[in-house]
Amino acid sequence: MIFRLAATLVIAVSFAASTPQTAQADAGDFLGGAVVGGVVGYAIGKDQQKKKTRTTTRTYRPGIPSTTQGAQTQTALNYFGYNAGRVDGQVGRGTRSAIERYQATMGYPVNGYDFQPYQYDFLMQAYYWATSGGQATMQLSGQPLLMAYRQKLHSGSAVAAAPQAPAQTTPVATPQEVEPEAATAETQSASLPSLFSGGTGGPSLANRCSGVMLQTSTNGGYTTLSNMPDPDFALSEQFCLARSYAMARGEELLQDVQGLTPDQVAAQCDSYGDMLAPQVVALSLNSKSDAETQMRKLALDSGLSPEDLAATSKVCLAIGYRQDNMDTAVGSALMLVAMGEPAYGELIGHHLREGFGVQERRDLAMQWYDASLSALDAGSQAVFLPSQTDRPQLLRAAMVQAQ
Incomplete structure (x- = not known):
């Protein structure tokens, strides 16, 4: 494994020294x-x-195990001022208490042991948006920044004026251009597919999913088999959920x-x-x-x-x-x-x-x-x-x- 890694890194260096003349x-x-x-x-x-080490049954207890999603949750909660403590990926009492404070702020059912996927997804979408330039645009921090983000989604302006990613020292992809208008919270469920559709060079999928998560939050959770008033929106929810995974x-x-x-x-x-x-x-x-x-x-x-x-x-x-x-x-x-x-x-x-x-x-x-x-x-x-x-x-x- 070490030999393989060393060999491939040598190849990478040689590639960097000989940049191709054509894009393709x-x-x-x-x-x-x-x-x-x-x-x-x-x-x-x-x-x-x-x-090989994956098992068919696992037992989860507070503080065990350390997970990537746990660390991401702690990072975002801390960023918005909910003080989940040290970022170690272990979802224990302190993290669950922070989740409950976040749930209370957002008007979700308060239960730190029942952190629904749509609640996590909205938190992470807000964090990605804020750290990609939203904080600088709003001149806010902590919980006021989170609430301002939700308010802008309700008004459609967060989709219409999504911040560009900060400058990087190495080339990265630039978020795609966004349409100048967006739906209100009351009409998003029915109109999101037509408002945000487009081909290459079209609008931002990240902003689309932020809007979907907002509507999911307003609806009280994801669409289920027994409750599917809008199948198009149900597919959009599953799209954004699969993207998050x-x-x-x-x-x-x-x-x-x-x-x-x-x-x-x-x-x-x-x-x-x-x-x-x-x-x-x-x-x-x-x-x-x-x-x-x-x-x-x-x-x-x-x-x-x-x-x-x-x-x-x-x-x-x-x-x-x-x-x-x-x-x-x-x-x-x-x-x-x-x-x-x-x-x-x-x-x-x-x-x-x-x-x-x-x-x-x-x-x-x-x-x-x-x-x-x-x-x-x-x-x-x-x-x-x-x-x-x-x-x-x-x-x-x-x-x-x-x-």
Whole structure:
């Protein structure tokens, strides 16, 4: 493993010293250099180790275990002034008390042991927005900043005037341009899909998901099988929820990358997205089968193993969503499907349905939805909310009703 890491880092250095003259570098040159040099340097050893040690039953108690989501929650709670204590990922009494104070502020049911996904997602969306420039725009901090963010979402101005990411020392993707108008809280449930749809160069998915989380909060929680007044909005909720899980998984893997800073990895994932951009554009033109065939050919030409490409894509999927770089995000999801992880096809279905990063094609979206759900029926591992066993049924019901 150490030899492998050292060798790939040498390749990364040689790549950096010889920048390609064209934007579309040869697949083998790029994948064999930039991405493998850093992102996959730690590679599959970590991922496979987690698979081997995964158990079917786990017991969770306050303070045990330390988790990435726990650390993210503590970081965001502390940022907004709820004092969850030291960021150690262990959700104990202090963190649960902070969660209860956050729930009380937001008007949620107060129970630190029942931290609902929509409550976590809204907290993290607010944190991402604030740390990407919202704090400087509002000139506020702590709980007033959180409440100002919620108020701006209600008025639509947080979507209309989303802050750009701060300047970086290495190249990163710039959030996409946002439409000048947004829906009010009362009309978001029905109008969000049409207001935010678009192709490449369209509006921000991060802002869209912030609006979805706001409406979910207003509704008192996620849509369920027994309560689905708006199937389109139910699919949007599941889109944003799957995005959050993909980000959390990739950021967890990113912590184990050795030899490169997060900004350097982000810059490499940005280039990864540039390379995959033609495949992303083709998603709106080709059938699912043709799109997978083209991506598998690209992967084969790279000379890398499916495991290495999958590990790279999981990291770059998270970074693509974090930076609103749809070429990186959608391309990474497509690579994961091509490398034998069909559950990620759900993301492609969502993108095609709503037109984020690709041209809207709801007919093609159904192919990706059907294939990912059929794979789950056949025993494929669920990657989004695996503990929610009725989620496939919810997706199917929403798909049928939304047609």
